Amino acid sequence: MDFNFSLTRVILLAAFLIIFFLIGGFSAPVVDPESYLDPRRIRKAWMYCVILYTVGAGCASVVDHYVGTIDRSNLRILYIILGVLVMLGSSFYIHSIKSGAAAPSEVSG
Numbered sequence: 001m002d003f004n005f006s007l008t009r010v011i012l013l014a015a016f017l018i019i020f021f022l023i024g025g026f027s028a029p030v031v032d033p034e035s036y037l038d039p040r041r042i043r044k045a046w047m048y049c050v051i052l053y054t055v056g057a058g059c060a061s062v063v064d065h066y067v068g069t070i071d072r073s074n075l076r077i078l079y080i081i082l083g084v085l086v087m088l089g090s091s092f093y094i095h096s097i098k099s100g101a102a103a104p105s106e107v108s109g
Contacts, residue, residue, distance in 0.1 A: 001063060001064070001065045002063070002064040002065070002066070003062050003063060003064070004062055004063075004064045005062055009061050009062045010061075010062070012060075012061040013057055013058065013061040013062055016053075016057035016060065016061060016087065017054070017057060020053050020054075020057070020087075020091075023091065024098070025049065025050060025053060025090075025091070025094055026050065028043055028046050029042055029043075029046055029097055029098040029101040029102070030101065030102065031101045032101065032102060035101065037100070037101060042097060042101050045093075045097050046094065046097055049090045049093050049094040049097065050090075050094075052086055052087075052089070052090040052093075053086070053087050053090040053091065053094075055083075055086065056082075056083040056084070056085075056086030056087040056090060057083065057087060058083070059079045059080075059082055059083030059086070060079065060080050060082075060083025060084055060087065061083070063076070063079045063083075064076055065078075065079060
């Protein structure tokens with residue numbers, strides 16, 4: 001696995017991170033005081049989302065992976081697909097964390 005920091009790939013990485021910033025990914029969710037959720041666990045889940053999105057953006061933009069010795073082939077397309085899937089999953093997960101933490105939960109009982 002190699003890292004290729006060409007200008008276009010660095011710009012692509014910056015664009016992914018700016019998009020994550022614009023959707024509110026880098027701002028930690030605020031837990032409602034009336035909620036039964038633990039703020040430490042919510043912050044831990046949010047941090048995992050930030051790490052996952054950043055790794056996915058790195059995989060989709062700056063990673064190269066050549067395999068083979070005689071007829072070399074590049075696995076970059078797999079890294080792009082996996083990176084995009086990880087970024088989408090992280091975005092959905094952070095959206096559900098923020099919406100769940102903001103709304104007061106109803107405890108039936």
